[in-house]
Amino acid sequence: MSESFGKGCHLHLIDGSAFIFRAFHALPPLTRKSDGLPVGAVQGFCDMLRRYIGKDHGDFAPTHIAVIFDKGSHTFRNDLYDQYKANRDEMPEDMRPQIPLTRRATEAFNIACKEVEGYEADDIIATLACQAREAGGQVTIVSSDKDLMQLVGNGVEMFDAMKNRRIDREAVEEKFGVAPERVVDVQALAGDSVDNVPGAPGIGVKTAALLINEFGTLEELLDRAEEIKQPKRRQTLIEKREQIELSKRLVLLDAHTPLDFTLDDLELRDPDPETLLGFLSEMEFRSLSKRVAEQLGAEAPVIPETSPDTAAPASDDATPEQLPFKPDDYICIRDVETLETWIGQARNRGWVAVDTETTGLNEMTADLVGVSLCVEAGSAAYIPLSHRAQGDGDLFGPGDLLPEQVSMQAALAMLKDLFEDPSVIKIGQNMKYDAKILARNGIEIAPIDDTMLMSYALNGGEHGHGMDVLSERYLSHQPIPIKDVIGTGKSQITFDLVPIADATKYAAEDADITLRLWELFKPQLHRAHVTRVYERMERPLVPVLAQMEMSGIKVDRDTLSRMSSAFSQTMAGLEAEIHELAGETFNVGSPAQVGEILFERMGLEGGKKGKNGKYSTPADVLEDLATVHDLPARILDYRQVQKLKSTYTDALQEHINPVTGRVHTSYSIAGANTGRLASTEPNLQNIPVRTEEGRRIREAFVADEGKVLVSLDYSQIELRILAHIAGIDALKEAFREGQDIHAATASEMFGVPLDEMTPEVRRQAKAINFGVIYGISGFGLARNLRIPRADAQGFIDRYFERFPGIKAYMDETTGFAKEHGRVETLFGRVIHTPEINARGPRAGFARRAAINAPIQGTAADVIRRAMVRMPGAIERFGTKAMMLLQVHDELLFEVDADVAEDLIGVAREVMEGAADPVVQLSVPLVVEAGQGPNWAAAH
Structure with a gap:
């Protein structure tokens, strides 16, 4: 029989209601394979409870534990104030079925699960914490809820399980500016918009803390409110006293909640393996079941693969072996004999995972430091090639090449034979980076597989596709952070200065992770019906983009400098015009001063202050105001020119490669959910083309001597695809007849004959044509056209x-998305x-994205197909023609002047026929x- 709760006991109180809510919003979504039941938050909840299996927890170990839930939505606080929590959003539909599952999970772990009718979980936690503290025990509240911080101190602390940090008295004082005992006083004054606690209008947390620290308690402050010097604050405290006192009753936790159990009933108990593993098996948590079984010394259940055809790989899945990661077991290859053995193993297997380590992230300037290989899960090696001494020892000076490394020349010669061997698949994670590094070292790596692109084809829209995300989600393994290897900030070093032993663990682990992901994703492609997308659009695009990026484009520095000067003059002119409209001078570049002018001096509506007490003037706010006043419109113009100058004419000069004299952008294949490419370092896809100033930026991109730049651009491709998908006969006929589609739309909408069409009416139709593709609202169209919202709607x-x-297409598409959790392009790309x-604002964004994705995604697929076919089509021109850039619907080439027309004919044929034969538009x-x-x- 156990002893009664007292000194030496440690009670853990898990705020189940808050944790499941945080887990739902913070963790990636996950559905049970067999039936699509949402279980992502349940998995996070179970993984937290798993820490309580076993006895090795040190000072943190609990002797007693309970998970506390809210019983219902109505509590005594609703009787005190009927608007309490009245403005909270409804529970997300995907979260609702997970609530009872967390209660079942708690019981499966053999942990006490408690709730009390009419009281919140926080009140139960307060009561138990106070009882345990009075009995001489310790308490850890597993939650980050600020409402519980009033309990901290004298043996009670909090633990944020999501961020793995403890919250003690100092942390509470840092957050609220007062000791935990006075937190309720601060909350009573500041109120809480989430729980709809009214508080004192105009008094925030910082001001409340200052007042409480000055007067000692809320009651003393209210009794002496006449002493407050600030008139508005004094008036608020006097007039709103009853409201403030009510607010304190709402935020003060009830530490005397009636309970039908005692602390002794919460003693930590071992779970029953059969019950617990049965529940985890029912949830289909494969890797979690294995970890729990290992901790309990039991046999892991066999969970069959029963995913429906429409399901993508579940995030809890694992590689077939799910071997543990053991960085200490990775091999460091220091001689050609060992390297030869590994190359032989790769040839025998027919595949090898590959990763390169370099001195930086820019593939055009970074130097190769080492290469890692993996031929089977858990068996990986690193080949150091150019590690150098940091100069800390007596044997080597700073920068000296360390001994016992394979000669760069010898290693590259051996690896070239392997990496160019057509019988061996080279597997990478973001292989385009490695391909460019190796190409600069004389190796054209092929054939390849790319786990990042496999994940993108399988899970587009679900989550990111970087290695860390994929490893944690699919392998339940957190990779060694790069900052642990190279440091951060001023102390950060390049990878060639990392000690070889540390580099081996980090680099070989990357190759190991990559191979395990490949083993998991490769068979999933067929089951998810995305093999064609991956093999015909994603993978073959890698060498095409790598070549384009390495070719780069010539940029004239003098032209950029002249433009920068011209933009400075334009900004000065706009600034003078803005000052004249405002009737006074101010800093146009200061959002706070702009807000003060617009909302206080001019009295325009729509001003909102941020936490710093200053007005916010983002573009959408100014666009709304621009429909009723010229000043915000001119400020938008000023910011546009300012952005062109800072982002392009100034910054582009810094991106000119000193060796090639060209700018080398980098394309992200898996960046946008819809299949659109993204461009970075520098971003060449956001150069505005609707303004004359933006179009002039393109004048700085020039052809080499004797060559010309050739641009081929799809005409209104997304509108054409919309007409096809939605079956709009009027639009299809206009496209087939080669009409001006915007004029035709305007004529159809407004009844204006084509020969009487005005530029203004056509402009309005154009804005609607393009806007509807992106689910534009009356608000958005009003901003674009700078007209009243009623007219736009x-x-x-x-x-x-x-x-x-x-409209029928939009309704059908959103209906399909709601039912299946995905949409598809005409070429089979799945966008989750x-x-x-x-519910709430996210719903509108998700609906617009679902409507747009099949259209934009199909257009992206078309141009991808064109790009994949282009190298073969223009091969006849040899070095006389290069494809340099892709910017949304446009391809840009650099061509010898004498073959430009021939190139246009060939490239146009490829682009116009890119949908064939898969889709007949x-x-x-x-x-x-x-x-x-x-x-x-x-x-």
Whole structure:
């Protein structure tokens, strides 16, 4: 029989209600394979409870434990104030079925599960914490809820399980500015918008803390409110006294909640292996079941693969062996004989996972430091090639090449034979990076597989596709952080200065992870019906983009400098105009001063202050105001020119490679959910083309001597795809007849004959045509056209009346997304929509994204197909033609002037036929072409 709770006992109180809510929003979504039941938050909850299996917890070890839940939504606080928590959003649909499962999970772990009708979980926790403290025991509250911080101190602390940090008295004082005993006083004054606690209007946490520290208690402050010097604050405290006192009763936890159990009933008990593993098996938590079975010394249950055809790989899945990661077992290859053995193993296998380590992230300037290989899970090696001494020892000076490394020349020669061997698949994670590094060292790596792109094809829209995300999600393993190897901040070093022993663990682990992900993802491609997407659009794009990025594009520095000067003059002119409109001078570059002018001096509506007490003036706010006043419109113009100057004419000069004299952007294949490419370092896809200033930026991109730039651009491809998908006969006919589609739309909408069309009416139709693809609202269209919202909404309503097929497409697409959790492009690209059934602001965004994804995604697929076919088509031109850039619907080439017209003919044929034979579009794809000495002239 156990002893009664007292000194030496340690009670853990888990705030189950708060944790499941945080887990739901913080952890990746996960569904049970067999039936699609949402279980992501349940998995996170179970993984937290798992820490309580076993006895090795040190000072943190509990002797007693309970998970506390809310019984219902109505408590005594609702009787005190009927608006308490009245403005909370409804529970997300995906979260609702997980609540009872967390209670079952708690019982499966043989942990006490408690709730009391009419009281919140926080009140139960307060009562138990106070009882345990009075009995002489310790208490750890597993929660980050600020409402529980009033309990901290004298043996009670909190633990944030999501961030793995403890919250003690000092942490509470840092957050609230007062000791835990006075937290309720601060909360009573500051109120709480989440729980709808009114508080004192205009008094925030910082001001409340200052007042409580000055007067000692809330009651003393209210009694002496006449002494407050600030008139508005004094008036608030006097007039709102009853409201403030009510707020304190709402935030003060009831430490005398009636309980039908005692602390002794919460004694920690070992779980029954059969019960616990049975529950985890029922949830289909494969790797979690294995970890728990190992801790309990039991046999892990066999969970069959029963995923439906539509399911992507579940995040709890694992590689077939799920061997433990053992960095100390990785091999460091220091001689050619050992390297030869590993190369032989790779050839025997027919595949090898590969990763390179370099001195930086820029593939065009970074030096190769080492290469890692993995031929089977758990068996990986690192080949150090150019590690150097940091100069700390007596034998080597700073920068000296360390001994016992394979000669770079010898290693590359041996690896070249392997990496270019067509009978061996080289597997990488983001293989484009490694391919460029190896290409600069004379190796054209092929054939390849890429786990990042496999994940992208399988799970687009679900989560990111970086190695750390994939490893933690699919292998339940957190890779060694790079900061642990190279440091951070001023003390950060390049990888060539990392000690070889440390480098081996880090680099070989990357190859090990990559192989395990490949073993998991490769068979999933077929089951998820995305093999064609991966093998025909994702993987073959890698060498195409690598070559484009290495080719780069020439940028004229003098042109950029002249533009920077011109932009400075334009900004000065706009600044003078803005000051004249405002009637006074101010710093146009200061959002706070802009807000003060617009909302206080001019009295415009819509101003909102941030936590710093200053007005926020983001673009959407200014765009709304621009529909009623010229000043915000001019400020938007000023910011646009300022961005062009800082982001392009100034920054582009820094990106010119000193060796090649060209700018080498880097494309992200798996960046956008829809399949669109993203461009970074520098971003060449966001150069605005709607303004004259933005178009001029392209004048700085020039062709080499004797060459021209050739631009081929799909004409209105997304509108054509919309007409096809939604079956809009009027639009399809206009496209087939080669009409001006925006004029045709305007004529259809407004009843204006084509020969009487005005530029203004056409502009409005164009904005609606493009806006509807992105699910634009009346608010958004009003901003774009700078017209009243009512007029903009009227345009949209009329558009749907004239083209009812578009509304039908939108309804059908969102309905499919809500039912299946995904949408698809015409080429079979799957784009998951995990937020589609969310509520609140996320719902609108998810719906717009689901509507747009099949259209934008299909357009992205078309241009990917064109890019994959292009190298073979233009091979006849040899070195006379290079594909340099892809910018949304446009491809840019650098071509010898004498073959420009021939290149245009060949490239146009490839692009206009890119959908064939997989998709037969009911509208023609049309490609417009141009050429010139610079990009602006060619486009």
